[in-house]
Amino acid sequence: MKIEKQAAESTLTLAIIGRLDTTTAPELEAELNACLAPVQDLIFDLQDLEYISSAGLRVILKAQKVMNKKGSMKLVHVNDSVMEVFDITGFADILTIE
Amino acid sequence: MTYDFLTVFLLVCATLLPVAPAVVLYLLERKTPFGKIKYWKRQLVAGLLFGGVAILATEFGIPVQGAVLNVRNAAPLTAGLLFGGPAGILAGAIGGVYRWIATFWGAGEFSRLACSIACILAGLFGAGCRKFMFDNKKAAWFYGLAIGCTTEVLHMLLLFLTNMDDIYTSYTIVAICAPPMIACCGISVMLSLFFVALVGKQNGEKRTHTRQISQIFQLLLLICVVTAFVATNLFTNVLQTRIADKNASSLLSLNLADVKKDVSEASDANLLKITKSVAAKVSLAATREELTALLTEYNVAGINLVDENGIIRESTRPDFVGFDMASGAQSAEFLCLLHGQQSYVQSYQPLSGDSSVSRKYAGIAFADGGFVQVGYNAEQFQSDVADEVRLAVKNRHIGQTGGIIVCDENLTIISDNAGHTGETAIDRNDVKDIEAQPGTKFTANVGGVNSYCIYDVSEGFFLIATIPVTEAMFSRDIAVTVFAFMEIIVFAALFVHVYFLLKKLVVDNIHKINRSLAQITGGDLNVQVNVRENEEFASLSDDINSTVDTLKHYIAEAESRIDRELEFARQIQRSSLPSVFPPYPDRKDFAIYASMDAAKEVGGDFYDFYMPDSAHLVFLVADVSGKGIPGALFMMRSKTLLKNLAETGIEIDKVFTEANDALSENNDAEMFVTAWMGRLDLESGVLEYVNAGHNPPLIRHAGGTFTYLRTRPNFILAGMEGTRYKKHELQLSAGDEIFLYTDGVTEAANKENRLYGEERLEKVLSDSASDPKLLCAAVRADVDEFVQDADQSDDITMLCVKFNADAQTAELAFLPDQNSMEAVTDFLTEKLEEWEVPPKVANRAQVAADEICSNIVYYSGAKNVQIALLYSKEKLTLTFTDDGTPYDPTAARDPDVTLSAEEREIGGLGIFMVKKMASSVAYRNQNEKNILSVTLDIAK
Numbered sequence A: 001m002k003i004e005k006q007a008a009e010s011t012l013t014l015a016i017i018g019r020l021d022t023t024t025a026p027e028l029e030a031e032l033n034a035c036l037a038p039v040q041d042l043i044f045d046l047q048d049l050e051y052i053s054s055a056g057l058r059v060i061l062k063a064q065k066v067m068n069k070k071g072s073m074k075l076v077h078v079n080d081s082v083m084e085v086f087d088i089t090g091f092a093d094i095l096t097i098e
Numbered sequence B: 001m002t003y004d005f006l007t008v009f010l011l012v013c014a015t016l017l018p019v020a021p022a023v024v025l026y027l028l029e030r031k032t033p034f035g036k037i038k039y040w041k042r043q044l045v046a047g048l049l050f051g052g053v054a055i056l057a058t059e060f061g062i063p064v065q066g067a068v069l070n071v072r073n074a075a076p077l078t079a080g081l082l083f084g085g086p087a088g089i090l091a092g093a094i095g096g097v098y099r100w101i102a103t104f105w106g107a108g109e110f111s112r113l114a115c116s117i118a119c120i121l122a123g124l125f126g127a128g129c130r131k132f133m134f135d136n137k138k139a140a141w142f143y144g145l146a147i148g149c150t151t152e153v154l155h156m157l158l159l160f161l162t163n164m165d166d167i168y169t170s171y172t173i174v175a176i177c178a179p180p181m182i183a184c185c186g187i188s189v190m191l192s193l194f195f196v197a198l199v200g201k202q203n204g205e206k207r208t209h210t211r212q213i214s215q216i217f218q219l220l221l222l223i224c225v226v227t228a229f230v231a232t233n234l235f236t237n238v239l240q241t242r243i244a245d246k247n248a249s250s251l252l253s254l255n256l257a258d259v260k261k262d263v264s265e266a267s268d269a270n271l272l273k274i275t276k277s278v279a280a281k282v283s284l285a286a287t288r289e290e291l292t293a294l295l296t297e298y299n300v301a302g303i304n305l306v307d308e309n310g311i312i313r314e315s316t317r318p319d320f321v322g323f324d325m326a327s328g329a330q331s332a333e334f335l336c337l338l339h340g341q342q343s344y345v346q347s348y349q350p351l352s353g354d355s356s357v358s359r360k361y362a363g364i365a366f367a368d369g370g371f372v373q374v375g376y377n378a379e380q381f382q383s384d385v386a387d388e389v390r391l392a393v394k395n396r397h398i399g400q401t402g403g404i405i406v407c408d409e410n411l412t413i414i415s416d417n418a419g420h421t422g423e424t425a426i427d428r429n430d431v432k433d434i435e436a437q438p439g440t441k442f443t444a445n446v447g448g449v450n451s452y453c454i455y456d457v458s459e460g461f462f463l464i465a466t467i468p469v470t471e472a473m474f475s476r477d478i479a480v481t482v483f484a485f486m487e488i489i490v491f492a493a494l495f496v497h498v499y500f501l502l503k504k505l506v507v508d509n510i511h512k513i514n515r516s517l518a519q520i521t522g523g524d525l526n527v528q529v530n531v532r533e534n535e536e537f538a539s540l541s542d543d544i545n546s547t548v549d550t551l552k553h554y555i556a557e558a559e560s561r562i563d564r565e566l567e568f569a570r571q572i573q574r575s576s577l578p579s580v581f582p583p584y585p586d587r588k589d590f591a592i593y594a595s596m597d598a599a600k601e602v603g604g605d606f607y608d609f610y611m612p613d614s615a616h617l618v619f620l621v622a623d624v625s626g627k628g629i630p631g632a633l634f635m636m637r638s639k640t641l642l643k644n645l646a647e648t649g650i651e652i653d654k655v656f657t658e659a660n661d662a663l664s665e666n667n668d669a670e671m672f673v674t675a676w677m678g679r680l681d682l683e684s685g686v687l688e689y690v691n692a693g694h695n696p697p698l699i700r701h702a703g704g705t706f707t708y709l710r711t712r713p714n715f716i717l718a719g720m721e722g723t724r725y726k727k728h729e730l731q732l733s734a735g736d737e738i739f740l741y742t743d744g745v746t747e748a749a750n751k752e753n754r755l756y757g758e759e760r761l762e763k764v765l766s767d768s769a770s771d772p773k774l775l776c777a778a779v780r781a782d783v784d785e786f787v788q789d790a791d792q793s794d795d796i797t798m799l800c801v802k803f804n805a806d807a808q809t810a811e812l813a814f815l816p817d818q819n820s821m822e823a824v825t826d827f828l829t830e831k832l833e834e835w836e837v838p839p840k841v842a843n844r845a846q847v848a849a850d851e852i853c854s855n856i857v858y859y860s861g862a863k864n865v866q867i868a869l870l871y872s873k874e875k876l877t878l879t880f881t882d883d884g885t886p887y888d889p890t891a892a893r894d895p896d897v898t899l900s901a902e903e904r905e906i907g908g909l910g911i912f913m914v915k916k917m918a919s920s921v922a923y924r925n926q927n928e929k930n931i932l933s934v935t936l937d938i939a940k
Helices: A025-035 A054-070 A080-089 B005-016 B019-031 B039-059 B074-083 B085-105 B112-133 B141-161 B164-199 B213-281 B288-298 B329-339 B378-394 B474-521 B535-576 B628-647 B652-664 B758-766 B772-787 B820-834 B839-860 B909-917
Strands: A002-008 A011-020 A041-045 A049-052 A072-076 B062-064 B067-069 B302-306 B312-315 B343-345 B358-365 B371-376 B402-407 B413-415 B442-446 B449-458 B461-468 B590-597 B605-610 B616-624 B673-681 B686-692 B698-700 B706-708 B728-731 B736-741 B796-803 B808-814 B865-871 B875-882 B920-926 B929-937
Touching: A002 A025, A011 A025, A011 A054, A025 A054, A041 A054, A049 A054, A049 A080, A049 B839, A054 A072, A054 A080, A054 B839, A054 B909, A080 B839, A080 B909, B005 B019, B005 B062, B005 B067, B005 B164, B019 B039, B019 B074, B019 B164, B039 B074, B039 B085, B062 B164, B067 B164, B074 B085, B074 B112, B074 B141, B074 B164, B085 B112, B112 B141, B112 B474, B141 B164, B141 B474, B164 B474, B213 B288, B213 B343, B213 B358, B213 B371, B213 B378, B213 B402, B213 B449, B213 B461, B213 B474, B288 B302, B288 B312, B329 B343, B329 B358, B329 B371, B378 B402, B378 B413, B378 B461, B442 B461, B474 B535, B535 B628, B590 B605, B590 B616, B590 B772, B605 B628, B605 B796, B616 B628, B616 B736, B616 B796, B628 B652, B628 B673, B652 B673, B652 B686, B673 B736, B673 B796, B698 B758, B706 B758, B736 B772, B758 B772, B772 B796, B808 B820, B820 B839, B820 B865, B839 B865, B839 B875, B839 B909, B839 B929
Parallel strands: A011 A041, A011 A049, A041 A072
Antiparallel strands: A002 A011, B062 B067, B302 B312, B302 B371, B343 B358, B358 B371, B402 B413, B402 B461, B442 B449, B449 B461, B590 B796, B605 B616, B616 B673, B673 B686, B686 B728, B698 B706, B698 B736, B736 B796, B808 B865, B865 B875, B875 B929, B920 B929
């Protein structure tokens, strides 16, 4: 998994490339912990995310809970595979997906 | 010698006395716990018991004619022979010591020492014979008889030896005791042995019809010894009888001659005295009247006057006047008086002048020529010398009881040394040879005693010298008896000694060699025969050893040759079975593996598989009855035949039917084959199979367990011509496996002879990975573990086919650690890309693997994890196997997916996602392993 960060003022865009699973989720979590403080608008670009497992969902959910308190979070370019997971798990209802 | 009824009865009782305790004690030893107690205690009991029997024998002696009979020695002998050395010695000591002290309360003093020693020796004999002659086994009854008799003979001999200064008494006692005591002792020991042998007849007792060397030798030796004994005894008897006879004759003759001389001298002196008186009163010219007066005066029978010419001039008998003295032998003896001799006395005899008259004459010569003759008749001179004759015989003894009897012509006793005057000395009717020549010995009844006699006649007296036959033969009897007794002992000792020599030098060595030979023939060719006691056996040992060595050499050579040939055969057989795996490397739609381990060098099992066309796989496993070369040859024939038939593409039931007909033809060896053949349509998955008496195979459908595919088998191949075979059908799907084997697997036996069994096979297969090669290896390993180091008794043959259809398979096994998840992801990525799985399905598979594996790795505590993939046109199946805590994720409650972000929990979501994405999720716990199968539909 690779994470491409794009920060503009208080907006942070994270492009996640590859897989977000048990192995890689801790990396994303660490990244968020490190750079989330000044961010008010968090954007996940999931265009190149191959798939996401529950470990990935946990990190997304945690980020959502943090952002709920201080700003907004949205996911963009969600592909079919990942969308299927969000649908199945009900995450589609609690996440902002564009 | 005769016995009354009571004596005989008592003797029988005494004989049977030791027999009863012998039988009872023997039964106790054999049938009751008494036999289990310690050896020395049993010896003590037997010794005391038979010592007691010996004491009883001493106490209840049987008096016969002044001697006392008993059967004392049988008890210690029986104890020693039947129950063991210590028992015999103890019994003998008790009996002997008791006999010694029993003298104080009435037992005989004379035989004290002899009886005591004999009893002690009897115990030693019994013990010695048992140990050295019979190898501590019971002796046969006839030995008992011989040993009993010999011991009693020794007893008798000891009686002589201990009383050398009173041989007469010894002999008297022995003459009474010996026959009954020797017989009873022998019979008693014999009966004990006989009855014990009868009640104790062992089941395992060998009854061989051929006799042992020692038995033959014993018999021959016995014949020799008995012959020598009889011969020497006869000779001694004859010799001693002759000597005794001669001694008796000379003794009688000398005494008779002495007495005869005394008598004749007395009567000669008497007659001469009378004749001198007469001669003083007459001259040659005296008249007959004067002579007749003198006849009356001197009370003589006749007086003759003979002139110088030897003519009777005058006589008291007128008819004698003018008789010429020279004309008769009796009268001519007196002519010496005409030639200067002064007197002559003649013995009592018939006269020359009148042979009807017997006279005793004496003559005295006259100074002026001629002589006077005075004659006595018997009565006259007998009365004259009677006193002297009486004196001569009265104090004369011949031997101890013999003597001289003086009788008259009627054999009426005149005098003897016992005062039987007036009785008849010998009945003439009894003895004919009384008429025999005087001086010849004859046998007659004298005074009621059978005696040797010699008679002579002197001066009209019959003088008979007599001596009782028993006395005359006493020395002979003693000599013969002692000699015979000693010979019995000597010959018995000789017999035993020679027997021992034979046993030691020959029989024992033969037994030694036989034992070694038995080991050799039993298969142990390394045994050496080593008997070096004498040259002959040493050379025999060497010969046997070198023969065995040569044999060993040949056997080794033959074995190595056979080994080589079998090894060739094994290689040929091996090379005839397909052995390159995978055999069809470009075929992904099935996998096959097979193995055959022969029990001997060449086995009767085989497997085979071939593809008659690209859409069909035919495989089979078969077991030929019979092993070794014949089994292998029949196997080759069956295998070739089946292959040729199957490759033509005909239905497999036809294959079997035709193969059976061909194999049944000329099947002289009566061999047969059991076989299971399958024909798999690789496109449709239809498996056709036919079973000719073979073990049922096991089948496992993808994701399931192995179960036996039991269908009624048809008859074996090559069993009967014309047998019809019926094929069955079964639909296989991707991932299904079928396992074929021979009974070498299920009937593999361990050291306890338990069989491996179908259950264990079923279990080990179900627990094993889904791969033909691994399955075969797992079974083989499990069989090896079961049988341990027991020999493999049968060929072990296995064949496994896995049907993949058009599916792809892959497997990953790993030990969980922090890098596991990455490895799982890489494995999936590689395989899914390789198989060109649609990305959507691939992503789902990745998600499923991530969810399930992370669960296993982080929570289950598993040591081993395995992921198997199966991909076909319709579906992708992931099977996860782990040995962690049993956990069924399908049973977990689904999380609520409608909650807000703040309320959401992430737990349980992963499994829920998998369940939602998969077409099926199946869990089972088998063999303490969690097995979870996730199937994803390709089309969905």
